[in-house]
Amino acid sequence: MVIAVKAHRIAYMALPKAGCSTVKAALAQVDPDATLPENARPDVMTWHRLYPTMRFRPHRWQAYDGWWRFCVVRDPLRRLLSVYTNRVVGLRELHNCRNIRRGRVDLPMDPDPDFFFQNLRGYIDAASAIKHHALPAWLFLGPDLGRYDRIYRTSELARFGEELAERTGAPVTIARENPSGMRLSLDDLAPATRTALRDHLDAEYGYLAEFYENPFGPRQHRACTGPTRRVS
Template sequence: MPYSFESKKIVVFTSRKVASASLRNMIYEVEGEDADFVEWVNSRPPEKRLVSSRFEPAGWEDYRKIALVRNPVDRFVSLYKHRVAKKTSFLRKIDPDRRKARNILAEAGLPIGPDLDTFCRELKRYCAISSDIRIHILPQKHFLGPSLDWYDDVVKLEDIDFIAQLIGHDMPHTHKTHSEQIRITPESRAIIENNCKEDIAFLAKYYPAA
């Protein structure tokens, strides 16, 4: 997903659950009403309206191109913390009518706001119900393209302040990466790593296996 700072001729490509909300807010603060969003909601930028979030290289020839990447396991856990464990948000993404969402989960025999172990065990079934989850577990390669060699810079999420320094503006941290940690059991870690195996290989240079 490309987020462009037109006044700086810098574009940051990122993925779902890799600081996309922070980048949207930063664009709004830096570019103001000139930012390339279709509409504004309550004086804040909405979700970026893109025809497709799949990587598309055309049109960025004159920009400094940055890829923002994240540890694949941490990204998965962030999806769980912010999109699943928060019950209200989780239900709303299944159906705007929370009663209907509850019924959909009940009929499937799936709990609302499952713990991480349950979510991992039932991942395929939750994905079948929630398009939001399906989108957020797409590999980073889907958003960043087949090779990171295309980029001028590859920045790890934990080094995101490098981007702020380039832009000359503080980065608004929408979700704190140092928030409460979730214990991952060996069984859940195996499921997560299997789900993220494409990203683990893709990002091995930046996040080598322990």
């Protein structure tokens, strides 16, 4: 599903764990069709109910030719680490996983980061919430980043807010909507975990090579075909 602001002909494809809560909250400020709950303070889930995140579909994207089309990307390692710090530790989503709770898979609900990332494939298969946030970026953004008029890094969200305000003529406030309370870095992980992450993220860094340097060294292969140029 393309997140569309019809009044301003803006189309956005959301990437989970790449500032999408913040971007959706900003779009709601300029979207006259956005309906917010009455007598309730909006929270993170408000924005996701208003603008659901769906995977990329070429036929849906073609309907927005001529619109201003943008997306936001994030360093692949930081994005994946935040799956653990936010979804596993902060929100404890594995406690809601039926496959784990009912013993269908032998995985702990409160894994340490080394166990989690060394068994990431098992957690992705067992828990839909983990799968949604850990899937590769190209499944949400499409194989060709050249389709976008503007691609922001998550570090550029303040600039996104400024440019959205200029484009729409409406005031826009950018606030971080879904921060992780825990900090985790590559140095905190065991060598075997770093190797597992290197292999898992190799293609992802190939896809986003124009935006982020691979901290594990030169990539070995690509996730998909198509240019990854940045359109300013």
